[in-house]
Structure formats: structure tokens, C-alpha cells
Amino acid sequence: MARSALAGLIVRRCAAAVAFVMIVACTAFLLVRLAPGDAVTDLQIRVADPEVIAATRARLGLDQPLATQFGRWLVGLAHFDLGQSSTFGRPVTSLVAARLLNTAQLAGLALVLATCVGLPLGVMSGARPDSWLAKSVTAVSLVIAACPPIIATLILLWVAVMTGWLSVKPGSVALPVIALAAPVAAMLERLQSQSSAEAAHSTSVLAAAARGIPSSRLTWIHATRQSLRPVVGVYGVVVATLFSGSIAVETITDWPGLGRLTLEAVQGRDLFLVSGCALAGAVLIAASNLAADLLRLAIDPRLRSAA
């Protein structure tokens, strides 16, 4: 009974994720199509020959009515064919897939790094808020939380050039990942610290302490089990934040990710490429939100029984 309700919940979340992706991709397609100018506008300014322009329009399918274009694109989508990019002259699917993997790698590594650094430090500083270690962690977190990725990248770049501690060559992964992860790690540390401090005073931890459970076990297992809930709750927003931040990081460090591709696509009015980028980004976000939802179900039995 409860099991089928849980399965139903998971199925509903998956359906919502698919709907999210479709809405984002379709909106992007229609927005680009309805915005002034198309992929031929640039050509019109450079080449005045109407025949060339008409031929290019026909080749790109821009002479068809909106409904036909949209329908064709949807049919293609069902075959994982996202059309041809007008700026790169290559199939959108392969272009977007490569860039999506790069951005996913950047954001994924940043998320892992931020979690591995931020959460343990947060548990520690929340458990003993008066120790000098906790106070210095808090101060450092406050400073780093005020460094958004665009600033963190510039400062790290400067430090890297001055000291040579990090490679600044294009394609080196450490600098962009650290720059993207730093503010998120600081944010997770603060959140976890507050949550841990609250959990340490809860009745269940008090009861466990009364049973004679050692204090390190209380901090790291008993209190952490309940204090993780608010932190996992913000993971959906964290993913969106990482994505937003990745645009600046990718541009400054020359990382060939989805952000830069989207920028080029929008500027070139590359209809299929913009839609493809939107689709890819939406897939990544929907997948991570779904993962965060499932994680929340896994760690919080109350949510499972509510289903």
C-alpha cells in the first residue's frame, strides 16, 4: 500500500521533470522565432542579393509558417534530432551534447567539492560554536559567501598567475571548479552549521545523550541525520545557482561549456541551437532536481509516510 503510493510519487516527479524540459524547450523555440530578426538578418546586411537570401531561408526552413517549423522540430525531437545549427553548420545534437557534458562536469565537480568541504565544516562549527576553529570557519565562510563566481574566478586567476599554484591554461579544471564551488561551499557550511546547532538541542539527541552515547557519535550521526534535511532542501536552488555562475566562469576561463554556446546561439539567432541549448540545460536541471527530491525521500522518513 505505502509502497505503491511511494512509487506513484516517484512517477509523478518524473512526469513533472519531463514536462519541465518540454515547456522550457518549446518556450525557447517560440521566443527565438517570434523575436525580431532571424539567422539570415546578418546575411541581409552583408549580401543584398534577394535570391541568395531566399535560398538560404529555404535551406534553413525559415520560409515555412511557424506551425510547420514547430511541428517539424517536435517530430525531430522524438528522434533525438534537434536540427542543424545555422552558425556552426553542424547537427545541434552532437554540438550540444559535447558542451552539456563539459558544463555538467564543471557543475558536478563543483557541487561535490562544495558538499565535501561545506557540510563537514558546518557540522563541526555547529556542534561547538564557541571554539576558535568554529569561529574562524564562520568568518572565512562569511567572506567567501560574498564572492560570487565571477569575482572568485578573477581573484583566483590573479592569485594563480602571481603564485603559480593553479594552472591557468585553458582546459585545466581546478581553477573553474574551485571558483564555482567556493561560494556554494560557504553557503552550505553556514546552513549546515545553523541546522546542526538546532539539532544538537533537539529532544531526540538529548535522549541519545542520556543513553550514554559518546558525543562525537551524537554530533556526526544522531544530530546530522536530522540536520541534513534543510540542506538537502536547497539543493535544487543550488543547482540553478551553479548554472548561473557557470556562464561567467566559462567565459573567463575559456571553458567550452553550454553557457558560451547559448550566448553564441542567441547572438546568431540560431533557432535550433538556442532550442537545443535550452533543452539540454533543462534536462540537466530537471535531472538534478529529481535527484535532490529522491535524496530527500531517502533521508526523511516523514516524507515517505506522507506519500
Added chain:
Amino acid sequence: MIRRRRWAMTAGGILTVAIAVAAAGAPFLAPNAPHVQFEDRLFAPPMPLHVRGHSGLAAPFVYRQVLEDRVGRRFRADVNTPVPVRWFSGGHLVSVPSGQEPLLILGADSLGRDLFSRLLFGARRSLAVALAGVAGALVIGALVGGFAGSQGGRTESTLMWFSDFLLALPGAYLVLVLRGLLPPVLSDWEIFLLLASLFALTAWPHAARGVRSIVSVERARDYAEAARALGAGPFRQFLHLLPAARGFLAIEVVLLVPALLVAEATVSYLGLGFPAASASWGTLLQDAANVTALTEAPWLLAPAASLFLVTLGLHLVNPERPETSPRV
């Protein structure tokens, strides 16, 4: 948590007010006009104010800069001719006598413009667009959130579904795509309005979500029940319930301003915001973002430092958990 806040709030308040005053007083505080290009001053280093000369203490003065090597952009301070600075002269707080110009407190950028003056005038533009965006976001957020919370039922779930949908999208992508679809060349004013409305459009769900949860709790209170019993319509109920969200909206300002400053910096840095000639923190960063500039002219990081200080100041002012709320 609350304990550490007292001194922190004071420090944050001082920082925030100082930056606001610097932005508001830019024409008076800046020694030079932000757009003037000084000849032979490309990437000129900062000119520190000295108070100790050859013969002990003296009134504040600077040393003239002499260009030694045009290709290597090497400058030398001419220690034999100290130039005393003038105070309150010609409508500027601090300046140097004519013929001895320019006074470059923070050095010059890639076109020989005074970075300190550009930073001050840029603060005006960046802060103004962020504040306008926040104002728009709060109005939309309060209307949507307040309406959803005071109505309940299907209206509430539909509106909140929509705002959650927008919340899941990365704000920077949304702003870039929408901006990219509009004509690239616009006047300064048009860009200002456009950026402010794009920021409002992406940031309002943050406000709406909080307002909704406050108002829907408030809806169960006796005074709301009494208003309904007296026949208050949806609009009157909304007016009764919305004031409960005042405190939340005030805190939201403190959270959204830094987020939108970063958004302006990102968009302008990428060339989709203010035109490069108009000083804003984003356009100033364009000069800083390459390895050569950073090694040879680290003072170009000044806009990044300012952005950091504003964010830190506003985080410290906030009585609630500021740094734990991811925004935009």
C-alpha cells in the same frame, strides 16, 4: 547566531552607507570625468597620496608620473617634483593644479581613463539598475505572492507552480537569452530599463514564495476571518494580509541587491549589458578579465573588490541568515 550579529551589523551598516555615499557623491568625489582619456596614461599605476616628503611631514601630495617605456607601459614616479593636491577646488573633493593632471588615485584603464572616477560613476549605474530591479521584483512578488496566499485554493497552487517553475531556471541564463533576443544596440536609458525589467522578471519568484507563505499563515488568523465574515472581497483581504510580509520584504531587498549587482556585472561583462563606454561595474570588469591585464595592472580588479564589499556589507547588515539563501 544572534550574538555575533551586533558588531557585524554595525560594520556592515558602515560599509553599505559608505558605498552608497560614494555612489551618490560621484561627481564631487571623483577627481576626473569618467570618460576622459588621458594621453600616455594607458594602464598607468595608482598614484598614492603621500604625507611624508624629503623634509618630514607635509600636506598631502602626489608624485608626477613619467612614462618611461611606451611599449612596456612602464611608469616612474618623479620624486623630485611633489605635486600638492588641492581640496574642494573646482567642484571636486580632491584634485591637482591644472597642468599637473591627471590625478589617478586607482590608476588608469586600458584607454587611459581614471579608474577611480569610473568606479564611482559605475557604482551609480550598477546600484541604480540593481535597486530598480529589486523594486520591480518586490512589487510583482508581493502582488503575486499576496494574491496567491490570500486566495488559496487553485489560484494559489497555479501561481505558485508558475513561480516555482521560474525559480528552477538559472536566472543568468534567462536574462542572457531574453537580452540576446532584443536589438543589440540600444541607448543607455533603454538598456537601463531593459536590464531592470529583466532582473525584476527573473527575481520576483523569490519574493513571491516568501510572501505567499507568510500571507497564507496569516489567512487563518481571527482578524482575517473577521474581515471575511464582514464580506471583504479578494482585494480587501489582500490589503489586510499583505502588511504581515513587510519585514520579509525588507530582508529580501538586502538579499536581492547583491544578486542583481552580480547579474549586472555578468551581463555587462559579456557585452550584453551597458555599452563599453558607459561606466558600470560590469563594463569595468571587461578590462580585468585577462591574464595579461591582471599581472600587469592588478588595480583593474577594483570593481571586483567593490562588488565584494557591497555584498559583504549587505550580508552583515541582515539580521537573519543572509549567506544561506541562494539567489538568482
